[in-house]
Amino acid sequence: MPGNLAEIPELPLDEAFALTAAFKADQHPQKVSLGAGVYRDGQGKPWILPSVREAKRILHETENLDHEYLPIQGSVPFLNLAKDLILGKSLASSVNAVSVQTISGTGANHVGAQFLAQQLQPRHVFISDPTWNNHHLVWTVGAPGVKQKTYPYYDAATQSLDFNGMIKSLEDDAVENDVVILHACAHNPTGIDPTQEQWQEIAQVVRRKKLFAFFDCAYQGFATGDPDIDAYSVRYFTETMFSTEGSMTKQDNGPAGMCIAQSFAKNFGLYGERVGAFHLVLPSLTPNSGAYSQLLRLGRAEISNPPLFGARIVYTILSSSELRSIWLQDLKTMARRIGDVRATLRRQIEARPHSGDWGHLESQIGMFSFTGLNEKQVLRLRHVHHIYLMLNGRASLSGVNQDNVEYVAAAFNEVVRYGGDSTS
Numbered sequence: 001m002p003g004n005l006a007e008i009p010e011l012p013l014d015e016a017f018a019l020t021a022a023f024k025a026d027q028h029p030q031k032v033s034l035g036a037g038v039y040r041d042g043q044g045k046p047w048i049l050p051s052v053r054e055a056k057r058i059l060h061e062t063e064n065l066d067h068e069y070l071p072i073q074g075s076v077p078f079l080n081l082a083k084d085l086i087l088g089k090s091l092a093s094s095v096n097a098v099s100v101q102t103i104s105g106t107g108a109n110h111v112g113a114q115f116l117a118q119q120l121q122p123r124h125v126f127i128s129d130p131t132w133n134n135h136h137l138v139w140t141v142g143a144p145g146v147k148q149k150t151y152p153y154y155d156a157a158t159q160s161l162d163f164n165g166m167i168k169s170l171e172d173d174a175v176e177n178d179v180v181i182l183h184a185c186a187h188n189p190t191g192i193d194p195t196q197e198q199w200q201e202i203a204q205v206v207r208r209k210k211l212f213a214f215f216d217c218a219y220q221g222f223a224t225g226d227p228d229i230d231a232y233s234v235r236y237f238t239e240t241m242f243s244t245e246g247s248m249t250k251q252d253n254g255p256a257g258m259c260i261a262q263s264f265a266k267n268f269g270l271y272g273e274r275v276g277a278f279h280l281v282l283p284s285l286t287p288n289s290g291a292y293s294q295l296l297r298l299g300r301a302e303i304s305n306p307p308l309f310g311a312r313i314v315y316t317i318l319s320s321s322e323l324r325s326i327w328l329q330d331l332k333t334m335a336r337r338i339g340d341v342r343a344t345l346r347r348q349i350e351a352r353p354h355s356g357d358w359g360h361l362e363s364q365i366g367m368f369s370f371t372g373l374n375e376k377q378v379l380r381l382r383h384v385h386h387i388y389l390m391l392n393g394r395a396s397l398s399g400v401n402q403d404n405v406e407y408v409a410a411a412f413n414e415v416v417r418y419g420g421d422s423t424s
Contacts, residue, residue: 015133019388028386032404034395035388037188037367038271039222039334044401047334049269051327055316059309069305072296074101074277078311081318082277086217086231086262087238094244097281098292100299101306104276105218105263106134110142111278112214112259114298116179117143119291120212120256125179126170128153130370130392132188132216135181149173151180154190159360159372161192167205176210177256184217184260185230186366189394193223193365199233203240206255213237213258221267223366225335227328234260244284257282264314266367267331273310338367341400348409355413361397369395377415385411 012018019035041047059065073079079099083092102108116122125143127135129150139148151173152165170180182202187193194202206213215234221227237258257280264275280295282288299306317323339362346361361369373381373393381387387408389395400408 015390019390022382023388026386026388030404030407031386031388032399032408033388034397034399034408035390036399037266037396038398039266039269039367040398040401042337042401044399044403047269049327049330051317051323051330052269052313054326055313055323058316059312067308070101070308070311072299072305073099073292074306075308075311075315077319078315079277081315082262082264083279085227085318086220086234086260086279088228088231088235091235091239091243095238095242095281096244096284096286096288097279098288098295099277099279100295101311102261102276102278102299103303103306104265104274105216105261106138106276107274107303108261108263108276108278109135109138109216111295111298111302112261112280113139113142113146115280115291115295116212116214116259117146119294120177120179122146122177122179122212123175124149124173125181125214126151126174127181128166128183128187130154130189131181131183135216146179153187154192154370156372159370160363161190161194161198163194163198167201170202170205170209170211174209174211177212179212179214180206181214181216182233184215184220184234185232186219186223186368188218188366189368189390189392190370191364191366191368192370194233196232196236199236203237206237207241210253210255212255215258215260217260218263219266219366220262221328221331222334225332227267227331238281242281242283254283257286264310268314268317268327270310270313273313274307275310275314338397341397341405342369344405345397345400345409348405349412352410352413354417356416367396367398369397371395371412373412373415374419377419380415380418381411385414387411 016035023031023033039047079101083099102111124147125139126149129152136148139146151169152162155162185193217234220230223230241254260279262277265271280291317327342361346358349355349358371393375391378389378391378393
């Protein structure tokens with residue numbers, strides 16, 4: 001029977017956006033937003049990175065700064081620098097990779113899901129439990145024929161990485177060409193990353209079982225303040241499996257490839273400019289022209305041409321030694337503030353009676369903390385204290401500052417005492 005547009009079911013608004021809307025509608029003078037994944041300065045205000053401000057000045061003073069269409073693949077000079085940033089210049093020049101510009105990290109994830117569903121045709125995509133909620137939606141919409149599975153990631157009892165559970169799941173359940181979504185750094189929502197030794201063990205499983213690693217990199221440089229440290233996982237996988245200097249070739253009979261969804265929203269503060277890139281890395285002897293043509297086809301159908309101005313900003317910064325130096329300092333500024341917030345909030349909470357141990361605030365990394373608060377406690381924070389965070393207990397620590405940290409700490413202490421142990 002034909003569909004009836006009058007009977008289309010109404011879907012709830014995405015939780016993150018619904019939370020922001022509820023916060024904006026709240027008139028309480030002490031309301032606090034710990035939901036939105038955006039950086040705020042010490043006064044709770046949006047922060048334009050000094051490097052970005054200077055790049056914009058330069059661009060606006062440039063003569064003949066036109067608004068012409070980019071080609072379907074996007075700005076090639078931008079893409080080259082984007083690839084250099086994530087892989088390192090030397091490694092980037094030694095791998096067989098194709099790149100296309102996307103609508104930030106979400107667009108890169110979506111293009112990747114569509115491409116892999118059509119060309120690799122995996123039986124499963126493995127997604128960490130928990131993960132960024134949009135991972136599931138992207139694969140549901142972009143690759144409905146690929147069955148989604150989750151692998152254990154967070155051990156609630158220890159508030160740490162369930163590494164053994166993760167490895168066991170991939171060993172027992174994944175089959176050749178299955179896709180494994182991996183957070184390159186600053187795992188969202190937990191803020192817990194594997195150690196370098198654990199990344200190496202994950203890579204061994206991926207290589208031996210011929211799985212397809214799909215790195216989602218949204219926080220390079222934002223996590224630790226050092227883009228090279230934050231890129232370790234991606235570079236290790238690439239170098240040991242796909243570098244032309246002695247690792248995997250087509251004859252090695254290993255994974256068919258790997259890919260990277262790269263976002264410039266967080267580490268450049270360009271949230272609304274939607275600057276992203278998708279990189280497909282293939283074994284050195286695998287032809288890439290067919291894959292590249294298919295990615296162009298997907299891009300043409302979906303957006304035709306990516307946006308121009310944000311890519312110009314990123315290119316201007318990365319291509320200038322002076323601006324790049326300022327940007328590296330900007331990263332340290334953001335990472336340092338988040339680190340200070342973690343330490344201060346922990347001290348403020350633990351100074352109050354019956355709060356328990358909040359050491360996980362400092363052992364986690366990046367913008368988010370998986371607080372360990374349960375849904376009942378999160379709802380009490382919202383309704384009694386006007387503090388907004390995700391129902392799974394994820395808090396964006398950027399929303400904490402010197403003016404509200406005592407209020408937030410007291411509220412966390414109150415809901416822990418009201419609702420029992422914060423890990424219950």
